[in-house]
Amino acid sequence: MSGKIMRGLRAAALSGTLVLGSGVAFAADPIKLGVLEDQSGDFAAATIGKVHAIQLAAEEINKAGGIDGRPLELVIYDTQSDNTRYQEFMRRVLQRDKVDAVFAGFSSASREAYRPIVNQFDGLAFYNNQYEGGVCDANMIVTGAVPEQQFSTLIPWMMEKYGKKVYTLAADYNFGQISAEWVRNIVKENGGEMVGEDFIPLGVSQFSQNIQNIQKAKPDFVVTLLVGTAQASYYEQAAAASVNLPMASSVNVGQGYEHKRFKPPSLKDMYVTTNYIEEIDTPASKAFFAKFKAKFPDEPYVNQEAENSYLAVYLYKQMVERAKSTKRDDLRKEIAKGDVCMDAPEGKVCLDPKSQHMSHTIYLAKVGADHSITFPKVWEDIKPYWLGEAGCDLTKSDPSAQYTPSNPPPKP
Amino acid sequence: MDVGTLAFSALYQFGDAFAFLVLSACGLAVIFGMMGVINLAHGEFIMCGAYVTVSVAHTGLPLPLAIACGAIVSAMVGALVELIVIRHLYERPLDTIVATWGLSLIATQGTLILLGSTMAGVGTPFGSFQMGGYSYSLYRLVLFFMALAVLAGLYALFNWTRFGVMARATIQVPHMAAALGVDTRLVYSLTFALGAGLAGLTGGLYAPTMTLVPTMGTTFIMEAFVTVVVGGADVFLGTAPAAAVLAVVKSVMTSWQGQLFGQIGLLVTVIIVIRVLPKGISGFLLRERA
Numbered sequence: 127m128s129g130k131i132m133r134g135l136r137a138a139a140l141s142g143t144l145v146l147g148s149g150v151a152f153a154a155d156p157i158k159l160g161v162l163e164d165q166s167g168d169f170a171a172a173t174i175g176k177v178h179a180i181q182l183a184a185e186e187i188n189k190a191g192g193i194d195g196r197p198l199e200l201v202i203y204d205t206q207s208d209n210t211r212y213q214e215f216m217r218r219v220l221q222r223d224k225v226d227a228v229f230a231g232f233s234s235a236s237r238e239a240y241r242p243i244v245n246q247f248d249g250l251a252f253y254n255n256q257y258e259g260g261v262c263d264a265n266m267i268v269t270g271a272v273p274e275q276q277f278s279t280l281i282p283w284m285m286e287k288y289g290k291k292v293y294t295l296a297a298d299y300n301f302g303q304i305s306a307e308w309v310r311n312i313v314k315e316n317g318g319e320m321v322g323e324d325f326i327p328l329g330v331s332q333f334s335q336n337i338q339n340i341q342k343a344k345p346d347f348v349v350t351l352l353v354g355t356a357q358a359s360y361y362e363q364a365a366a367a368s369v370n371l372p373m374a375s376s377v378n379v380g381q382g383y384e385h386k387r388f389k390p391p392s393l394k395d396m397y398v399t400t401n402y403i404e405e406i407d408t409p410a411s412k413a414f415f416a417k418f419k420a421k422f423p424d425e426p427y428v429n430q431e432a433e434n435s436y437l438a439v440y441l442y443k444q445m446v447e448r449a450k451s452t453k454r455d456d457l458r459k460e461i462a463k464g465d466v467c468m469d470a471p472e473g474k475v476c477l478d479p480k481s482q483h484m485s486h487t488i489y490l491a492k493v494g495a496d497h498s499i500t501f502p503k504v505w506e507d508i509k510p511y512w513l514g515e516a517g518c519d520l521t522k523s524d525p526s527a528q529y530t531p532s533n534p535p536p537k538p
Numbered sequence: 539m540d541v542g543t544l545a546f547s548a549l550y551q552f553g554d555a556f557a558f559l560v561l562s563a564c565g566l567a568v569i570f571g572m573m574g575v576i577n578l579a580h581g582e583f584i585m586c587g588a589y590v591t592v593s594v595a596h597t598g599l600p601l602p603l604a605i606a607c608g609a610i611v612s613a614m615v616g617a618l619v620e621l622i623v624i625r626h627l628y629e630r631p632l633d634t635i636v637a638t639w640g641l642s643l644i645a646t647q648g649t650l651i652l653l654g655s656t657m658a659g660v661g662t663p664f665g666s667f668q669m670g671g672y673s674y675s676l677y678r679l680v681l682f683f684m685a686l687a688v689l690a691g692l693y694a695l696f697n698w699t700r701f702g703v704m705a706r707a708t709i710q711v712p713h714m715a716a717a718l719g720v721d722t723r724l725v726y727s728l729t730f731a732l733g734a735g736l737a738g739l740t741g742g743l744y745a746p747t748m749t750l751v752p753t754m755g756t757t758f759i760m761e762a763f764v765t766v767v768v769g770g771a772d773v774f775l776g777t778a779p780a781a782a783v784l785a786v787v788k789s790v791m792t793s794w795q796g797q798l799f800g801q802i803g804l805l806v807t808v809i810i811v812i813r814v815l816p817k818g819i820s821g822f823l824l825r826e827r828a
Contacts, residue, residue, distance in 0.1 A: 166647060168753050171655040298798060327798050331748055331757040334554040334678065335792045335800075338547055341672045355656065355751040362747055366662035366675035387749065389661030426654065 156199035157192075157452055159184070159439070160219030160228035162240070167207025168329070168354045172381045173232045175432035176254060177202060178422045180229060183439035185421070193443045194450065201225055207232075209239040216240040220247040226452040227252060227442055229435060233353065234258060234301040238528070241266065245526050250454045252442070254434035256376060256401075258304035259483075259510070260529040262518035264458065268483045269434045269441065269475075271401045273308035274512040276376040279488050279505050280399040281312045281349070284374045289346030290318035295336060295360070296351035298325035304530050305351045305376065311531055321345045331356040333363045340369060347372040350396075358384055365392035372397065379403060383427035385497040396493040401486040402433035402472040405499040414471035437470040441477070444468060462521045473506065480519045483510035543670030550674055551793060553682040556785035560685040560777060561744070562758040563765035564692065565737030567777045571766045572709055573729060574631060575624060578638040580737055580762055581755020582645035587612040587738025588745035588754060589649065595660045601746065608742030609735045616734020620727050628726070642755070649752040657750040677747065684743055685781075688736065693774040705729050764804050768811045770818020779819045783807070 161180050164173040184198045192198060201223045203215040212231065219225045220243070228244070228251045231237040237253055244251045244265045252267045259272035285292070292313045296302030302325060310320055322343040324336050340348060350373050352360055361384060372395040378384050380400030385393050404415050404427060414436070418428050445466060449456040460466055467476040473487035490503040517535035518525070529535050565584075569577045591608035595601055619641065627634045664676035696702035707715040708725040716722045740758065748754060765784060769776025787807050792800030815822045 166650055166752075168751070170650065171751060174655055324796060325798070326796075327801060329757060330797050330801075331754075332554070332558055335551055335789070336797070338551065338672060338793075355749045355753065356757045359748040362659060362662055362749075363675065366664075366666060366677055366747065368666035368673040368675075386658070387656050388659050392661070424654075426656065 154192075154196040156197045157446065158199050158201055158223060158225040159442070160215075160223060160225035160230070161200055161202040162205050162212060162215050162219065162228060162230035163202075164207040164232050164236075165204040168356065169207040169232045171355055171383075171387075171426075172429060172431060175425060175427065175429055176229075176232075176435040178425060179418070179428075179432040179436040180439055182418060182421050183436045186417075187439065187443055194447045198439075198443075205230075205236065207236075209233075209236050212236045212240040213243055216243045216251075217247075220244070220249045226250070229254060229438060231255060232431070233299075235299055237261070238300065241526075248454070250457065252438045254438045255431055256380070256434075258301045258308070258530075260304065260513060261527075262481060262513055262520065262524075262529060262535060263526045264482070264520045264524035265454070265526065266482060267438075267441075267461075267477070268481075268510075269438045270431070270484075271376075271399075271486050271488065272483060272510050272512070273305055273376070275401075275486055275488055275508045275510060276399040277305070277308045277312050279503075279508065280374050280376065280397065280490065281309060282316050283490065283503060284347050284372070284397060285313070285316055285318050288372050290316075291321045291344070291346045292318055292349060293322045293324075293340050293343055293345035293347075294320065294349045294351065295324050295326065295340070296349075297353040297357060298327045299353075300528075301353060302326075302351050306349075307531055309349050309351075326352065326357055328354055329356045331359045333360045334367075336360070337364055337367050337369055340364075340371070341367075345371065347374055349373070350375045351377060353377060355382070358382060358387075361392045361396075362388055365394075371395075374398075376400075379491055379493060379499070380430040383429060385493045385499065386427055388497075390497040391495040393493045393497060394495045398491045398493075399488050400430045400491055401488055402428075402430040402470075403489070403491060403499065404428040405491070406472065406489060406501070408473070410469065410473070411471045433471050437468060437472075437475060440468055440470075441466065441475075458520075478510055478514060479521050480514035481510055482520055483513060485509045540670065543672070546669055547672060548789070548793070550678070551789040552785050554678050555789045555792075556781050557678070557681040557685040558744075559761050559765045559781040559784050559788075560689060561681070561740040562762040563769070563777050563781065564688050564773075565733045565735070565740065566762045566766050567769060567773045568692075568733035568736060569730060570763075571769060571771050571776060572705075572773055573726070573733070574709075575628070575730070576631060576635045576638065577733070578635060578759075579619075579642040579645065581757075581759045582642045583612050583616060583734045583737035583755075584741035584744075584758050585645070585649065585752065585755040586615055587741025588748070588750060589653070589657065589741075590738070591742035591745045592657060592660050592750055596658075601660070601663055605739065605742035605745075608745070609739035612738020612741070613731045613735030616737075617727055617731040619734070620730040624730060625723070625726070646752045646755070653752075655751065659748075659750055660746050662746045675747075681743055688739070689774060689778050692777075696773060701725075701728065760801075761804070764808050768808055768818055770815075770820035770822075772820035772824060775823050776818055776820030779823070783819070 205211040254269045256270040296306045374397045379398040445457045448460045462479045464479045476485045488505040488508045566580045587608035590611040591604045594604040594607045666673045708722045769780035787803045788800045791803035
């Protein structure tokens with residue numbers, strides 16, 4: 127028995143591959159997927175689930191025969207919520223490990239840190255995260271939701287329900303600044319008024335002054351775009367000071383599951399637009415959640431980034447099998463056809479050829495006084511329209527730049 | 539808005555910043571300010587206190603008792619760390635930086651591995667009160683009075699008790715104190731444990747108001763070092779006036795230009811103070827005695 131195992135191991139060592147967790151024997155070379163996610167540091171709470179989701183998808187795919195008969199091998203590094211680690215490991219996976227594609231990044235700062243390296247080595251990176259939008263880069267595929275999907279649904283709905291005076295509390299870096307710009311524009315378009323904006327440096331955990339500023343401005347609701355575990359202390363402190371205002375967000379609940387972590391009712395009347403959270407009550411969502419919990423019973427929460435990461439593996443599989451290649455240009459030819467779609471746990475999603483971003487089903491999640499989740503509204507098939515309309519067309523040119531509403535792509 | 543409301547809100551913001559600075563710094567003031575051990579694991583003692591407090595509170599014990607448990611456990615961990623690591627490095631201050639930094643990394647990552655990336659909170663007690671159009675958290679006032687109580691307690695401890703006299707003697711001239719029959723090793727141990735316990739107390743006090751994550755200690759570190767460096771070596775005469783000055787700078791800058799400028803204000807103040815008063819505020823106040 128042990129002799130057999132040893133011989134098997136030796137054979138595996140000789141052929142240079144050892145595919146773990148696979149029940150099927152493969153003849154072909156593996157397809158290598160680099161996974162750079164924060165498994166420690168400030169962002170870990172929201173991102174460990176991404177790694178697990180990728181492991182789950184890879185295991186399922188390998189059990190079912192791999193991608194086009196080739197096993198999927200994961201090369202996983204812990205980026206420690208540290209931008210320089212992203213740069214270091216991105217070089218490593220592209221140069222030394224020679225992966226076929228990379229799944230990488232949580233914060234926008236980390237994405238912008240590694241993106242030039244992906245461009246330099248002409249790799250292919252999936253960014254499976256909701257973010258502030260605007261990345262027009264042929265080396266990037268974005269499966270997360272963007273502001274036109276999250277804010278153009280959320281803000282008008284909130285203004286109709288609660289009123290037109292809006293206050294934004296945002297993290298002070300590219301994500302918060304650009305998202306706040308989106309909020310400002312949408313509020314203005316809908317005839318509302320920004321009564322205040324506060325930008326908070328990352329890592330700040332004390333909010334007494336901001337709470338007072340908000341009370342002074344008397345908004346109808348507060349848009350909270352706070353990022354990281356330190357800033358999440360705001361909700362507890364605002365609740366303790368009885369701010370009692372409805373909150374709207376594109377990042378909370380769906381990412382950091384604050385409604386599970388904080389004692390009710392500190393997140394009461396928080397409204398979030400998300401493309402997935404584990405409470406979504408559809409058969410596809412329930413099935414995904416059950417599979418996830420079966421493999422990772424201790425997972426505290428299955429968030430939208432976990433679902434994005436999971437579906438991205440299947441999307442990559444579909445593209446490789448259609449293109450019969452792992453080369454980026456061959457895959458992009460498939461994307462250009464405009465029919466790279468799949469039935470994900472959230473519902474049907476499609477890749478937009480112009481921006482390489484993804485259409486989503488957007489769920490409006492409301493947190494109740496007991497921190498239970500209800501869904502007052504669901505928008506189906508919301509497209510990431512802005513970047514394409516603004517003039518980014520990756521099928522024609524690749525500017526490898528990030529644009530914002532105040533800094534749109536140059537018109538051809 | 540009338541003058542009274544404005545004055546109260548300014549005072550409240552000052553008190554809030556003051557409490558955060560004093561409580562962040564008090565443990566470090568003992569370990570770094572007094573003993574001279576550059577303790578980069580200070581934030582992790584705070585995290586330890588917070589985690590113990592919340593774990594105990596989850597079992598159903600009242601919050602004040604839970605906070606006391608947090609402080610006591612941190613003090614015991616501190617005593618253990620002193621015994622195993624710090625004790626051997628008193629003559630090598632630069633090496634303590636590396637050792638305590640290593641400890642902090644081990645503590646953060648160990649907590650992440652053992653207890654997961656986050657822990658459910660306990661909620662802030664006492665609710666809120668109204669004052670001229672604003673509502674305030676009552677617990678924040680409790681924190682302010684706790685900060686004052688800690689300062690008063692430290693003053694009493696180091697000036698009026700036998701332990702305080704022995705601790706000051708041991709740290710000033712260790713061999714002289716030893717010659718007079720003081721068990722200097724024990725005094726060092728107890729003083730370090732006191733500092734760690736104070737950090738744990740801070741963690742316990744702030745635990746109900748914050749997100750509980752393994753890295754939570756880092757949010758206290760900057761304020762702690764800034765306050766101790768500005769304050770200088772004396773725990774009471776340094777920390778209290780330093781925190782008062784810095785709290786004014788921070789609350790005024792924050793209310794005027796936002797959080798970023800509050801932080802910039804703190805750091806600029808430190809640069810100015812250590813340029814003008816190299817021994818900190820307590821060094822300036824005590825220079826006649828020196």
